[in-house]
Amino acid sequence: MTASKSPVIVDLRFHPDQVREGLRRAFPGREVINRADPANAGRDLSGIHYAVLWKPQADLFERAKDLKVLFSGGAGVDHVLTLPGLPDIPLVRFVDHTLTTRMSEWVVMQCLMHLRQHLTYVRQQDEKVWTQLTQPEAADVTVGIMGMGVLGSDAARKLKVMGFNVIGWSRSGKASVEGVDMYGADRLDEFLGRTDILVGLLPLTAETRNIFDADLFRKLRRDGALGGPVFINAGRGGSQVEADLVQSLTDGTLKAASLDVFETEPLPADSPFWSMENVIVTPHVAADSDVGALFAHVERQIERFEAGEPLEHVVNRGTGY
Ligand code: NDP
């Protein structure tokens, strides 16, 4: 460690083996304090300027009093913004093509599974039934994406390549994806009325908490080619009202759903979602952070910061994303 290079605190409560492995190559010339390592339990954290965190140990901010920049281990920052004692310093979120690509793969896969009636064919296979269903085309289906930021915009582009009609909704109503009609916050009902497959890629904020409720599901297009609207959520579980979702999936307001995120994670064993025939559950894996890519992104941002250049992907504390 040289005097001019502040160490980095790594306080990531995920993939401990990948973190250890990633740290063998990361942050050359800089000391790293991995808080998952018991040898670092009593370490003095004063004088350290940087921390990379995801659900960190409760005493991080009490002990690391000289932090200058925080780096979220994921793209979402709701878990950081609610931490007790969070210092008023820049918070950088994780933006990287590895994460973006993974999310688009998951979204496109889910849209295709619903388009191609995969849940029905899996059930037919279980029952050894050979029945060929009428097959709509992607061009007959409109996917509406709520949250047209880094992830929503990339998913929109890739869904277009697959032939879907794609529309987007965001706070500003601005995004630059060719061929995608955009709707601002005040045009939600119009957007929902065109949507056959609703994709949630919103951050969790005070405004987006509980936004996906029965009232919203009732406004989705009902006479589309899929025979009923489908809901796909990979944003945050806090945006969906799960009692309404179960009811809507039971009474036919929604035909089906794909859920990667939940109000409570891990999803409790008694959640009805586990056994609903029209629901696909994945365990918050739509776009896992690649640990090597995360550390490379943090290194780049620290270099910029130390060179006096502006940090990228800084969270706006006012809007919460
Ligand atoms: P961005 O910040 O790039 O985009 C957020 C989008 O949401 C923007 O289009 C923004 O609108 C819109 N938005 C925010 N608040 C509102 C609101 N109140 N009303 C309408 N639109 C709103 O985020 P990312 O695309 O990078 O990530 C989105 C979320 O995906 C993350 O916050 C995280 O929760 C989730 N995520 C989930 C993962 C998983 O594995 N399941 C992995 C990674 C992320 P505008 O464009 O006008 O600012």
Ligand code: OXD
């Ligand atoms: C993220 C996530 O925010 O994994 O990156 O959910």
